[in-house]
Amino acid sequence: MKSFAYHQPSQVPEAARLLGALEDSKIVAGGMTLIPTLKQRLAAPPALIDLSKLPGLSGIKDEGPTITIGAMTRHADVARSAMLAERLPALATLASLIGDPAVRNRGTIGGSVANNDPSADYPAAVLGLGATVVTNIRDIPADQYFVGLFETALQPGEIITAIRFPVPLKAGYAKFKAPASRYALVGVFVAQFTDGVRVAVTGAGPGVFRVPPMEQALAQHFDPSAIAAIKIDTEGLTSDIHAEADYRAHLVTVMAKRAVDAALS
Amino acid sequence: MQISFILNGRPTSVEVEPSMLVADLLREQLDLTGTHVGCDTSQCGACVVHLDGVPVKSCTLLAPALDGATLLTIEGLQGEPGSNRLHPMQEAFREHHGLQCGFCTPGMLMTAIALAQDKPNLTEAEVRHGLEGNICRCTGYQNIVVAVMAGAAAMHAAGGE
Ligand SMILES: Cc1cc2nc3c(=O)[nH]c(=O)nc-3n(C[C@H](O)[C@H](O)[C@H](O)COP(=O)(O)OP(=O)(O)OC[C@H]3O[C@@H](n4cnc5c(N)ncnc54)[C@H](O)[C@@H]3O)c2cc1C
Ligand code: FES
Ligand code: FES
Numbered sequence: 001m002k003s004f005a006y007h008q009p010s011q012v013p014e015a016a017r018l019l020g021a022l023e024d025s026k027i028v029a030g031g032m033t034l035i036p037t038l039k040q041r042l043a044a045p046p047a048l049i050d051l052s053k054l055p056g057l058s059g060i061k062d063e064g065p066t067i068t069i070g071a072m073t074r075h076a077d078v079a080r081s082a083m084l085a086e087r088l089p090a091l092a093t094l095a096s097l098i099g100d101p102a103v104r105n106r107g108t109i110g111g112s113v114a115n116n117d118p119s120a121d122y123p124a125a126v127l128g129l130g131a132t133v134v135t136n137i138r139d140i141p142a143d144q145y146f147v148g149l150f151e152t153a154l155q156p157g158e159i160i161t162a163i164r165f166p167v168p169l170k171a172g173y174a175k176f177k178a179p180a181s182r183y184a185l186v187g188v189f190v191a192q193f194t195d196g197v198r199v200a201v202t203g204a205g206p207g208v209f210r211v212p213p214m215e216q217a218l219a220q221h222f223d224p225s226a227i228a229a230i231k232i233d234t235e236g237l238t239s240d241i242h243a244e245a246d247y248r249a250h251l252v253t254v255m256a257k258r259a260v261d262a263a264l265s
Numbered sequence: 266m267q268i269s270f271i272l273n274g275r276p277t278s279v280e281v282e283p284s285m286l287v288a289d290l291l292r293e294q295l296d297l298t299g300t301h302v303g304c305d306t307s308q309c310g311a312c313v314v315h316l317d318g319v320p321v322k323s324c325t326l327l328a329p330a331l332d333g334a335t336l337l338t339i340e341g342l343q344g345e346p347g348s349n350r351l352h353p354m355q356e357a358f359r360e361h362h363g364l365q366c367g368f369c370t371p372g373m374l375m376t377a378i379a380l381a382q383d384k385p386n387l388t389e390a391e392v393r394h395g396l397e398g399n400i401c402r403c404t405g406y407q408n409i410v411v412a413v414m415a416g417a418a419a420m421h422a423a424g425g426e
Pocket of ligand 2: 301302303304305306307308309310311312313322323324325
């Protein structure tokens with residue numbers, strides 16, 4: 001690993017100022033993605049801005065119709081939140097399926113959403129719930145946030161401070177784990193609201209995406225049987241050593257049915 | 266930069282490069298070689314230590330994260346200095362043949378102890394899920410799972426420590 005300067009700002013505006021002033025500097029949150037990247041020398045930033053000393057960036061708040069999770073909240077804290085177990089259990093379940101206990105004790109929701117790995121779990125929940133990505137300068141709706149492979153609407157120097165999730169009537173998440181990495185080979189998040197249903201898929205393609213035919217079918221009848229016959233097109237899906245595109249397409253239907261099942265149970 | 270933390274119960278202060286990994290700091294600067302580095306790619310769990318009471322991978326942790334924190338390594342599990350008393354989880358691994366070459370064992374123990382501290386009555390499924398980040402190339406896991414269940418029961422019988 002190349003050496004770097006290390007900054008631990010104590011206020012968000014100071015962190016933003018440092019990011020802007022120090023060329024090629026990078027934020028470090030849980031480090032579970034960034035540190036391996038630095039070790040492999042895929043990146044060599046001259047300075048890291050550590051967000052762990054910023055006040056108010058960590059914690060889960062119940063605001064009635066929405067739940068806001070601070071960017072520095074660790075996966076383990078989301079997984080074991082009693083409030084989420086009551087109000088949005090699908091999100092706690094999703095967090096409990098990320099990596100392993102040591103990864104969950106360091107990795108943060110902000111880091112995961114900023115990184116936008118095509119196989120990461122949180123992007124499915126953010127898009128599936130139609131959440132809002134809150135940054136130091138603006139609110140970004142999920143439908144505009146995810147741009148492509150590791151690409152988001154974040155501007156250079158922009159810091160995610162929280163994710164705001166609308167509380168659905170019901171929600172469920174089902175993931176087929178890649179056995180070695182435990183990332184999602186395919187993961188599907190399904191959420192039912194009074195005004196419709198959202199279905200978001202991670203792992204299957206170069207980025208998280210919605211499945212409108214499933215959303216419409218589930219809005220008519222919120223039951224696994226409603227989507228059993230809906231197959232998604234293999235065009236644009238990922239084929240790699242872990243799975244071919246047609247197998248991923250097959251898994252989308254299977255995982256979507258399981259997610260609906262989970263939402264109903 | 267200067268960092269200060271509690272290492273296995275003792276206040277410790279060291280000068281480090283911010284890019285220093287905790288696994289390297291422990292092994293190379295502090296002579297605590299019980300923490301193993303199996304993969305150096307965050308996969309195997311041989312390097313697990315407890316940071317403020319929770320298991321983390323020390324090969325994927327920058328030294329500045331230690332400042333002001335409490336760190337427990339495998340060396341900190343023994344009782345009085347010089348006493349050969351094993352921790353109940355270590356004793357269970359010995360008793361149930363939870364190791365062969367022993368390379369993965371420090372990380373297995375640190376993960377297992379945290380798992381047992383978190384939950385009083387672990388099921389086999391919970392143990393297997395909890396050990397997902399710890400890879401063993403020798404045992405086939407069967408005896409590790411048996412040892413963790415026995416060690417967890419012994420820890421709770423001894424007051425959960
Ligand atoms: C062994 C292993 C298994 C894993 N398994 C899974 C899995 O099953 N599912 C899954 O989803 N993930 C998995 N992960 C990834 C894990 O969830 C990471 O924690 C996560 O992707 C990144 O979060 P972080 O807090 O560690 O971010 P960091 O590594 O610190 O940062 C990641 C990137 O985001 C940027 N960033 C961080 N925080 C912010 C912010 N607040 N605002 C703007 N930019 C920011 C950083 O600059 C960096 O570019 C795994 C990781 C490992 C090592
Ligand atoms: S050496 Fe840290 S996870 Fe393998
Ligand atoms: S005992 Fe040899 S790697 Fe586990």
